[in-house]
Amino acid sequence: MAENRGVAYAGPGRVEVVDIDYPEFVLKDGPGVHPANVGRQVHHGVILKVVASNICGSDQHMVRGRTTAPEGLVLGHEITGEVVEKGRDVEFLDIGDLVSVPFNIACGRCANCKARRTGICLNVNPDRPGSAYGYVDMGGWVGGQARYVLVPYADFNALRFPDKQQAMEKMLDLTMLSDIFPTGFHGCVTAGVGVGSTVYIAGAGPVGLAAAASAQLLGAAVVIVADMIGERLQQARAFGCETVDVSAEDPRAGIERILGESEVDAGVDAVGFEARGHGEAAAEEAPAAVLNTMMDVTAAGGSVGIPGLYVTGDPGAADEAAREGSLSVRIGLGWAKSHAFFTGQCPVMLYHRQLMKAILHDRVQIADAVNATPIGLEEAARGYREFDRGAARKYVLDPHGLLGTA
Structure with a gap:
């Protein structure tokens, strides 16, 4: 089984890159996991090898100590990655597919998801409508600032890029689709x-x-x-x-x-x-x-x-x-x-396919606009510090060193 490491909240003003469990198709107990979600089976999910996971201002709110996030919470809700394992109930994704993952976790079955209001899914967070990876009070789904991550309801949530090589060439733009x-x-x-x-x-x-x-x-x-x-x-x-x-x-x-x-x-x-x-x-x-x-x-x-x-x-x-x-x-x-x-979470799925096409057909250069800056996973603490000081950059974590062609 592959080694997994992730960026964890370590108290106000601090993050640490630590060894974490390799994902399985079940939600286990851990920092921030709602008790009602412990043991939840995720045969509808995929495990991704993370290609890019970005540091977000919403993460900074937690790292500054401005929320009730528990120490040890693995951060990261902006995820792009390659499918390396698929659950038994996944029909439409294959091993090797490169996908963008909306930060909203959505079941695809509830009334809100069917209305494309995926930011307030009713079935993935026992606390309240709406969920996200690696975020306080959002159900406890493990964050994606890591080498590997579990994505539930993958057929519904994941946006597959049509051409893997083209996607890698434009990855610094396409990684912005997750949030x-x-x-x-x-x-x-x-x-x-x-x-x-x-x-x-x-x-x-x-x-x-x-x-x-x-x-x-x-x-x-x-x-x-x-x-x-x-x-x-x-x-x-x-x-x-x-x-x-x-x-x-x-x-x-x-x-x-x-x-x-x-x-x-x-x-x-x-x-x-x-x-x-x-x-x-x-x-x-x-x-x-x-x-x-x-x-x-x-x-x-x-x-x-x-x-x-x-x-x-x-x-x-x-x-x-x-x-x-x-x-x-x-x-x-x-x-x-x-x-x-x-107000409220953006329902990413409402827009991400059209925005993907705008990127792939060179209608927008979003990476240039936000000054996308790739850094290694082990450099995450530096990225958080510089972002907190107001750096005009969007830090993109590169856990496997795959962004050299981006």
Whole structure:
């Protein structure tokens, strides 16, 4: 049996690469596994040799100690890999297939899955609707920042690439299909971005940059990206976005400087609950700041897509209300402007096949947009540290050294 190693949460601010069990077609007890899921048979699953698994901002929330994630939890929900074993009930995948895995774990059988709302599957997480690999309170499915990983309900979940050699050549783009590209795209679609739109995207991390590239793909006339880290703003400008440094400029004033008017057609919050204030308050955490800015700068009748993560429990929050996920949101302003708000996990499966084709036919260069940077699995701790410091990079873990052709 092959050796398996994975990236595990080791307490606030720390991850470690440790020896872990090689996957089997059963969910075993371990850090974060819900007791009701222990012993669950997964004959509908496949075991993947992981080709690429990315470090995500959502992982960083856990690593910073901003969730109730237990130590020892194996991280990683952005997974691309090669099928090396298949369960007895898998019909449509074969050994050797190269697949992208949505971060949503979905059964394909429940009412929500049948409605393509795979982010809130009813059957894979005993705690609540919705599940993901390697994530707190998501059922305990082992994460994919590892050499090998189990993917349940594989016929439904896995997206097979049609040409394995072509896929390897474009792997730094295709690995973004598991999460951030569909997530950014979903933020734009739900915000109503289309041909000729003006768009304000809060956050120039990987999801914000993926949203910016998605807005361009959807035909936006002007894409404005806001952040307070100069390197990330420079990355947004590198592929044609306008930018606002909210540590030095009011968002509304920045929009007016760029557009000649102070509101946009569509807003996308790619920051989430660890938001900070603007201007002089930029050093202070203000978890509702971005949501309130979105209502301020989005025109009446517009929509706000919220792919940024908001949580029900934040032990590191500055006040008691925020620890329970209760924020001081100016809902009256949003109501008065007839805004529509769209939240929750992106249903990756709704978009990933079309976005795969856009990549394969060179309609988008998402790896360039997010500055995809491959590193070895054993370098994961360095990747987490640099990402946490604001590096304008999307770190792609390469557990088997297969990305040399990418």
